[in-house]
Amino acid sequence: MGKLFKNLKPYWSSVLLILVLLVVQAFCDLSLPQYTSDIIDTGIQNSGVEHILPEQITAEEFENAQLFMTESEKQKWQNAYDGEQRKESLSGKDLDELDSDLLVPVLLNYQMSMMSEDSFREMLAQQQTDPNAAAQMEQMTVEELGAAMGVELQPFQRTEEDSDGNSSTVTCVDVRPVFAAMQQSGQLNEDTVTQMRSQLEDMLDTMGDSLVQSMGVAYAVQCDKDAGLDIDKIQTSYLWRTGSKMMAMAFAMMAAAICVCYVASRVGAGVGRDLRGKVFSRVMQFSSAEMDQFSTASLITRSTNDIQQVQMVTAIFLRMLLYAPILGIGGVLKVVHTGAGMGWVIVLAVLVILGIVGVLMAIAMPKFQKMQVLVDKVNLVSREILTGLSVIRAFGREKTEEERFDKANRDLTKTNLFVNRVMTFMMPVMMLIMYSLTILIVWVGSHRIDGGSMQVGSMTAFITYAMMIVMSFLMLTMMSVMLPRGSVAAKRIDEVLQTKTSVQETAQPKHLQDSKGVLTFDHVCFRYPHAEENALTDLCFTAKPNQTTAIIGSTGCGKSTLVNLIPRLYDVTAGSITLDGVELRDLPLEELRQQIGFVPQKGVLFSGTIASNLRFGNPDASDAEVQQAAEIAQAMEFIQEKPDRFDSTIAQGGTNVSGGQKQRLTIARAIAKHPKVFVFDDSFSALDLKTDAALRKALGEQVQDSTMIIVAQRISTILHADQILVLEEGKIVGKGTHEELLKNCEVYQQIAKSQLSPSELGLEETPEEGAMTDGE
Secondary structure (H helix, E strand, C coil), rough: CHHHHHHHHHHHHHHHHHHHHHHHHHHHHHHHHHHHHHHHHHHHHHHCCCCCCEEEEEEHHHHHHHCCCCCCHHHHHHHHCCCCEEEECCHHHHHHHHHHHHHHHHHHHHHCCCCHHHHHHHHHHCCCCCCCHHHHHHCHHHHHHHCCCCCCCCCCEEECCCCCCHHHHHHHEECHHHHHHHHHHHEEEHHHHHHHHHHHHHHCCCHHHHHHHHHHHHHHHHHHHHHCCHHHHHHHHHHHHHHHHHHHHHHHHHHHHHHHHHHHHHCCCCCHHHHHHHHHHHHCCCCCHHHHHHHHHHHHHHHHHHHHHHHCCCCCCCCHCCCHHHHHHHHHHHHHHCCCHHHHHHHHHHHHHHHHHHHHHHHHHHHHHHHHHHHHHHHHHHHHHCCCCCHHHHHHHHHHHHHHHHHHHHHHHHHHHHHHHHHHCCCHHHHHHHHHHHHHHHHHHHHHCCCCCCCCCHHHHHHHHHHHHHHHHHHHHHHHHHHHHHHHHHHHHHHHHHHCCCCCCCCCCCCCCCCCCCEEEEEEEEECCCCCCCCEEEEEEEEECCCCCEEEEEECCCHHHHHHHCCCCCCCCCCEECCEEEEHHCCHHHHHHHEEEEEEECCEEEEEEEEHHHCCCCCCCHHHHHHHHHHCCCCEEEEEEEECCHHCCEEEEEEEECCEEEEEEEHHHHHHHHCCEEEECCCCCCCCCCHHHHHHHHHHHCCCCCCEEEEEHHHHHHCCCCEEEEECCCEEEEECCCCHHHHHHHHHHHHHHHHHCCCHHCCCHHHHHHHHHCCC
16 A cells, blocks of 8 residues: 555645645535534524523613522623623623523523413412412412512413424413512522522423523523514524525635645646656666566556556545545544534444445455456457457457457456446445434434434534544545555556666766777677576677678577677676677666667567658758668668658558568668667568668678678578678587688588578589489
8 A cells, every 4th residue: 555655755745735625625514514503503493592691681671680690690690781782792702601600590580581370379379378378369360469469460371382292372470570579578588599590400400401502592582572673683694694604614615625626636647647757767778678577568557557547546545535534533523512422323333334344345355456467468468469460360360369358358347347246235335324324313313302402403413424424434435445456556566666677777887989889799698587598608709890790590599689688688697798898788878779770670660750760760860861771771662652752651560561661661770870880680581682682782882880790591691791600509609701601510501501502502512412312
């Protein structure tokens, strides 16, 4: 996993910015349910009134409210009002403290202001010791009872709802004048008030905090109405104010989310760009040994599909995986803050989610690791079939190759289907958990609402927070599906980046002062990586300027391996190769390869034009130089036949020219470079004998002062070479001119006789040989 995220180091500032934006987004996201709760509980149920202290209060009510207050509470009450209006200097924190400190006396006052007639008569009956007097009081009206006590009492009707939602009308009495009279006469002492408050507190303890707060707010609403305030306006104002805050939070959340997506996308794209650049740069440094280690199809997959996986996972990681814990932790804190006492519901849901995710990942993880290998195999088979299509058709292997591709495709498809089928269980199960959680919360919450310990808005907020917590784990789950495949892709990319090329630049390079092109092999040995035997053994020879050194031998004797050592496509394992007396490994690679015009055994052309291909090694070559190189390579004949001549298009891989034309263009490309050393690795094989002879003659006349090394299969190509090396099983078994080798090298004689007649070789048959022939 570390390999996946170490690519983010260059973008630490962007990641930090994303974290800040995600915190802002989460804060806004977590604030919205609370605003919803406030709109329901305060805006709708409490008419927009938030505190138990009324905005305005009549003078009479102001005095009545102090009946059941202690001296300290009276002081706080009086300090909170300036006349009949609540002070504007009071902050929300101050009002919250006053709500807590004055809740009991305010509720006691509110209770006394609307005592039911039955409760009032019961209270009076408890104070009477004479049964006759009690019986007499039961026959009196409320007005008559008040007159008997020296106060004026007026009954009024109030509508109440029971727990089943049924409404009923109750006759109530404001009995506070009775207590005011008792206070003036000294009958209402501190002990009596304390006893009444104690009874009320015991009753409040059996009620929920939510219900108690609503009762206090109801008192404030009643006082505001009595003071002449427009409650509908207060409610509308609160709803608009809270709704505006909610909209502002929503827009802030949207802006933060857009910024996060933008920055995360840039970081993901940047990571992909960097990885592509690093992989390409590393592969360009690979020697042929490393190219043999990684197949071309695998390198293509790693450079495209794997990097795409890492780029996508990086962007989604920054957008979702970082946001999920922030949202989840914030949701947990909000749930605790609600004080609903239903945290166990969230814990249960999270444990179930983790269990399900663990089981699914244990099943799917091995398949994720296998998937990229199967993608490699499909690419490999596809590439082989497409590049070898003509051969497949010629041998009638279409059906077999189709079956081969189908097998690779089916293996990948089966793995994909297995993973997808396993992961399809995840979303339905998560939805089932979410909806089951919602039902459980509603069921538990409804009992708490019925008990007065929770309000409807609080339950709504709790459900939303619970969904956020579950969604955060759902996001983590979705990433758990992508991370393994991204991790595998990152590991495969890192394998390429961590592979060191066996052909290294020297730390203390030397430079050629005056390059002449003298190439010397001094006891050179070479062994391929992981091979048990040498491919080349103890090679010693010198190739000089203005001379042609030819190399010939049977198939697999090491000819191409030998010439691959010259531009350091491989490094020797023993001995040394020098150019003008300087060890090749002491020269900078660019300087060394600038001195060499290499024509590979298999001609390679690049998409573009004929001119662009001929200027491949020398971009500054003039038109005259390009034309001269084409003339030497005997390519002008077919170039002139094309309508656009040197501007004619070359398709990718040179598929729109013949094999011979391709070889001539690759030879011309090397000539246009003006190197000191020419290396032709069997580059004349596709040429007819006439073109071959003309090309070699033009090379001898036009390319002066250059060392010429030619690998050939045909004796006719190297007849006039100044030095011919005969290879057999990686060793030089003959060295000299054509005439010398015919005399003293049996291997060369066998090759020569298999291609040319004795007369062409300049050999005369002896009489014995002739007689033997006649006898046969």
